[in-house]
Amino acid sequence: MKLELGIIPISDIQFGPESKVENGTIYVNAEELKALILEDEALQSVELDIARPGESVRIMPVKDVIEPRVKVSGEGAMFPGVISKVATVGSGRTNVLRGSAVVTTGKIVGFQEGIIDMTGEGAKYTPFSQLNNLVVVCEPVDGLAKHAHEKAVRLAGLKTADYIGKLAKNIEAEEIETYETVSVKEGLQRWPDLPRVAYVLMLQSQGLLHDTYVYGVDAKQSLTTVIMPTEIMDGAILSGNCVSACDKNTTYHHLNNPVIKDLFAQHGKTLNFVGVIITNENVYLADKMRSSDWTAKLCDWLGLDGAIVSQEGFGNPDTDLIMNCKKIEAKGVKTVIITDEYAGRDGASQSLADADAAATAVVTGGNANEVIHLPKLDKVIGYPEVADIIAGGFDGSLQADGSIIAELQVITGATNEMGFNTLSAR
Template sequence: MKLEHGNFFVKEIVFGPKTSYANGVLTINKEEALQVVREDEHITEADLVLARPGDQVRIVPVKEAIEPRCKVSGGVMFPGVTHELVMAGSGRTHVLKGSCVLVVGKHWGGFQDGLIDMSGPGAKHTIYSQLNNICLVADTDEEFEKREQQKKNHALRWAGMRLAEYIGKCVADQEPEEIITYELEPVTKRSAEVQKLPSVVYVLQLQSQMEENGYNALVYGWDSNHMLPTFMHPNEILDGAIISGSFMPCSSKMSTYEHVNNETIKRLYKEHGKTLNFLGVIMSNLNVNLEEKTRSALFVRQLATTLGADGAIVAEEGYGNPDADFIQCIVELENGGVKTVGITNECTGRDGRSQPLVALDEKADAIVSTGNVSEIIELPPMPTVIGELEALARDGLAGGWEGCVKEDGSVIMENNAMFCSDGNTGLYYKICVEY
């Protein structure tokens, strides 16, 4: 399977008469773009607002992040979700690097939504402060969800996907500034030199704790709550087969932007044939029922050992109850003779002294921490707010509480509320320091 990413590097975004790209400048016809958004009759209000790195801007409640792209050969965008169900991972996809569609609630937020600062001390907590963001600020008539802590955000998230594809199509007929090729030979047909290297598999545990459809991550449009661990080609993930869900305290979320830019997969690709033999991805899930947790862990072990994996990397989306799935998966892999490293955030309390994970085991002896969800973050006022700042305190955003937004617009909150700040796919720039 061969996938080409044709990259165009966006340095500036402006509104103009025609949606186009030239010399690093992405121009968007705002009214035409909003027509794409309003294709869903449930969208009652919508606007596009630009947020650039360094702007004195705070964005909240942020619900989803999507990279503007378009398929120019060999497939469709978001297969099984906004388009027909076909295989992802081959052909060429054109990508507007450095840009991002952020889906933002005009008023109402929820447990799974977060905050982004484009400058100041908050900017260092999330990679999205480094991107040129097209903020889709909108509201819907989904009245049943407005005051619910858990929201599916269906109309807004789907509008974000349509908008990202609309914008991406402006480079469909252009020659990319850079082409990156992702290609892996079939597992059983690799050269003797590659076969001699340590074989590594990547296990991605998607958030899937909600039994009702509409909240969980989607795999080719299929609710991940209803799946068993499945072996996938890494190109499928890099080409849009996975759509982020709408359930998870926000710092722990893996956005759709992060799935297609999964840095762990990209690093494994770079090492393939040099230091390791990258077998592929075992797509797993995170459950609530203990039997389901055990079943998934056993399937991951069976797939990894059947593939002949010497090592594995397990990445968890979330914390708390999912920690049991995470640790059980690592233990089963270790019991199967597969040396395993985990990637996860922690919930160690505001003072950092609590047990980091709900479940622990001596065999889980190599874990990369991506941060503490309970860390207190204090942010000064921002002159401009995109969305509604009060949503952080009013609507049950994880990391926010009544009184966390001060009269002057300053904020005290937990890291939980910082949008995708923990970057468990590897798309982060935090470091650990031992004192």
């Protein structure tokens, strides 16, 4: 399966009378887009705003971040099984509006964190501060249940990204990136001496505000399976995970998974990137046993030499991570795990809720308990009152000058467990 990504650099987003992409700028007819979003009867109103790199703007609470893309050729369309009909994506060409994102915000529950600062100290910790963001602020109809509210906000973001992406269908890309996964047989023939490596992508799948969708299927209902990395680049995996801002994988993370990108960079040179195994993180212990058994079985069956495993979220996924690591290692496959840490504010406490001697190679996204100081910014897009809950709540405190002292865990993507962040010990 071969996919070309046509990169179209975006340097600005503006509102205008006609929605179009021109000379690196996305123009959005706000009324037209709002009408599209409000076709969903679960939503009472929607507001659109723009946040650019360097502006004194704070977006909160962030639900999802999505990169606008469009299928130019090849089977299917973006976000299959949810926005477009079910069809196998991942081949042909997809245009990418690089440098832009759609950010959704909505107060589904009252306690939510998830901050993107476009300037200042907080901006250093989130990759999304470097993007031109079209922010969608959704207000539900009265009395809407939490599950329905979450779904409405999720769909509003995807519809917006799809709408923006389609504006770039006929634009010539500035640069083409090519990614290809060959069959197991061809891989063995072409690179008989290179180590066979797969990526085990763990998906959050526990319940309300903790879910992920694969071709529209709730990941908690699925067994561990194999997916081509380019299918993920076309939106086959979508985030419905709104909790633990620092280490949740947004849809943007799935589309731009850095583990996949780096494995492709080494593909055919130092290793043979065989493919991606997706597995879930359910609450039921029997599910954890079953899913990790299947993960190890697939690693063995694919004849792997190595596996990289990334987790998502805090707490019990540590158990899935360790179960996966232990069982894959037991099959004779060298395993590296990627996680983040809750090691206390001084970094001295035990980092994970689980451990095993088989976990000999661990990459960390950083310590989410680390304390940072966020300055007062001129404008808040979303729900400013959430600042008081974060500030007065469990993980921060509001200062007299309006600044916030908070733990890193409130920043969207700060300790991402795919490694899509900038924290480093170097």
